[in-house]
Amino acid sequence: MALVSDLTTNILFETEKGYSYQCDLTNSIIINFIDTVSNYKIHDFLIFQRKVNSVDILDMLYDLSDQSDAQLIETTKKNFSRNLTICEIVQLRELLNGTKFTLNLHSMLCNIVNVELI
Numbered sequence: 001m002a003l004v005s006d007l008t009t010n011i012l013f014e015t016e017k018g019y020s021y022q023c024d025l026t027n028s029i030i031i032n033f034i035d036t037v038s039n040y041k042i043h044d045f046l047i048f049q050r051k052v053n054s055v056d057i058l059d060m061l062y063d064l065s066d067q068s069d070a071q072l073i074e075t076t077k078k079n080f081s082r083n084l085t086i087c088e089i090v091q092l093r094e095l096l097n098g099t100k101f102t103l104n105l106h107s108m109l110c111n112i113v114n115v116e117l118i
Helices: 003-010 044-052 057-062 087-118
Strands: 012-014 018-023 028-033 038-039 071-074 081-085
Touching: 012 087, 018 087, 028 044, 028 087, 038 044, 044 087, 057 087, 071 087, 081 087
Parallel strands: none
Antiparallel strands: 012 018, 018 028, 028 038, 071 081
Protein backbone atom coordinates (compact mmCIF):
# COMPACT_ATOMS: atom_id res chain seq x y z
CA MET A 1 0.00 0.00 0.00
CA ALA A 2 2.92 2.33 0.61
CA LEU A 3 3.90 1.97 -3.04
CA VAL A 4 0.62 3.44 -4.25
CA SER A 5 0.80 6.41 -1.88
CA ASP A 6 4.41 7.02 -2.97
CA LEU A 7 3.27 7.16 -6.59
CA THR A 8 0.55 9.69 -5.88
CA THR A 9 3.01 12.10 -4.32
CA ASN A 10 5.05 12.35 -7.54
CA ILE A 11 3.03 15.19 -9.01
CA LEU A 12 3.80 16.18 -12.60
CA PHE A 13 1.95 19.48 -12.56
CA GLU A 14 -0.34 21.27 -10.12
CA THR A 15 -2.74 24.22 -10.32
CA GLU A 16 -5.31 25.66 -7.94
CA LYS A 17 -8.03 23.44 -9.41
CA GLY A 18 -6.18 20.18 -9.83
CA TYR A 19 -3.04 18.18 -10.32
CA SER A 20 -1.63 15.38 -12.43
CA TYR A 21 0.73 12.53 -11.75
CA GLN A 22 2.13 9.53 -13.54
CA CYS A 23 1.36 6.07 -12.19
CA ASP A 24 4.21 3.66 -12.86
CA LEU A 25 2.07 0.63 -11.93
CA THR A 26 -0.54 1.25 -14.62
CA ASN A 27 1.70 3.26 -16.97
CA SER A 28 -0.87 6.03 -17.14
CA ILE A 29 -1.37 9.72 -16.44
CA ILE A 30 -3.84 10.51 -13.65
CA ILE A 31 -5.67 13.84 -13.82
CA ASN A 32 -7.49 15.17 -10.76
CA PHE A 33 -9.48 18.23 -11.79
CA ILE A 34 -12.16 19.77 -9.56
CA ASP A 35 -12.64 16.50 -7.67
CA THR A 36 -12.93 14.44 -10.87
CA VAL A 37 -10.23 11.81 -11.21
CA SER A 38 -9.53 10.27 -14.60
CA ASN A 39 -6.67 8.20 -15.94
CA TYR A 40 -5.25 8.01 -19.45
CA LYS A 41 -2.67 6.10 -21.39
CA ILE A 42 -0.27 8.62 -22.90
CA HIS A 43 -1.89 8.46 -26.36
CA ASP A 44 -5.36 9.06 -24.89
CA PHE A 45 -4.01 11.90 -22.75
CA LEU A 46 -2.60 13.67 -25.82
CA ILE A 47 -5.92 13.28 -27.66
CA PHE A 48 -7.79 14.71 -24.66
CA GLN A 49 -5.35 17.61 -24.36
CA ARG A 50 -5.77 18.47 -28.06
CA LYS A 51 -9.56 18.26 -27.73
CA VAL A 52 -9.62 20.68 -24.79
CA ASN A 53 -7.25 23.04 -26.61
CA SER A 54 -9.51 23.00 -29.68
CA VAL A 55 -12.44 24.57 -27.79
CA ASP A 56 -12.93 28.07 -29.21
CA ILE A 57 -12.97 30.23 -26.07
CA LEU A 58 -13.37 33.50 -27.99
CA ASP A 59 -16.41 32.14 -29.78
CA MET A 60 -17.93 31.18 -26.42
CA LEU A 61 -17.19 34.64 -25.00
CA TYR A 62 -18.77 36.52 -27.91
CA ASP A 63 -21.83 34.28 -28.10
CA LEU A 64 -24.47 35.86 -25.85
CA SER A 65 -26.77 32.83 -25.73
CA ASP A 66 -27.14 30.83 -22.52
CA GLN A 67 -25.91 27.66 -24.25
CA SER A 68 -22.46 29.16 -24.77
CA ASP A 69 -21.81 29.66 -21.05
CA ALA A 70 -20.64 26.06 -20.72
CA GLN A 71 -19.59 23.19 -22.95
CA LEU A 72 -19.62 19.44 -22.51
CA ILE A 73 -16.08 18.10 -22.49
CA GLU A 74 -15.72 14.33 -22.66
CA THR A 75 -13.18 11.78 -23.77
CA THR A 76 -13.73 8.92 -26.16
CA LYS A 77 -13.39 6.28 -23.44
CA LYS A 78 -15.64 8.24 -21.03
CA ASN A 79 -12.82 8.78 -18.53
CA PHE A 80 -13.94 12.38 -18.23
CA SER A 81 -17.35 13.85 -18.96
CA ARG A 82 -18.31 17.22 -17.51
CA ASN A 83 -20.12 20.34 -18.51
CA LEU A 84 -17.45 23.01 -17.97
CA THR A 85 -17.73 26.78 -17.84
CA ILE A 86 -15.35 28.99 -19.80
CA CYS A 87 -13.17 29.54 -16.71
CA GLU A 88 -13.03 25.81 -15.99
CA ILE A 89 -12.02 25.07 -19.59
CA VAL A 90 -9.17 27.57 -19.30
CA GLN A 91 -8.11 26.02 -15.97
CA LEU A 92 -8.25 22.49 -17.43
CA ARG A 93 -6.16 23.68 -20.39
CA GLU A 94 -3.56 25.03 -17.99
CA LEU A 95 -3.40 21.70 -16.16
CA LEU A 96 -3.21 19.58 -19.31
CA ASN A 97 -0.70 21.83 -21.08
CA GLY A 98 1.49 21.98 -17.96
CA THR A 99 1.38 18.20 -17.69
CA LYS A 100 2.34 17.79 -21.34
CA PHE A 101 5.19 20.27 -20.90
CA THR A 102 6.49 18.36 -17.89
CA LEU A 103 6.34 15.04 -19.78
CA ASN A 104 8.16 16.56 -22.77
CA LEU A 105 10.81 18.11 -20.53
CA HIS A 106 11.37 14.83 -18.71
CA SER A 107 11.65 12.99 -22.03
CA MET A 108 14.18 15.51 -23.38
CA LEU A 109 16.27 15.31 -20.20
CA CYS A 110 16.28 11.50 -20.34
CA ASN A 111 17.42 11.63 -23.98
CA ILE A 112 20.26 14.01 -23.13
CA VAL A 113 21.39 11.87 -20.20
CA ASN A 114 21.26 8.70 -22.34
CA VAL A 115 23.28 10.34 -25.14
CA GLU A 116 25.94 11.53 -22.69
CA LEU A 117 26.23 8.06 -21.16
CA ILE A 118 26.97 6.45 -24.51
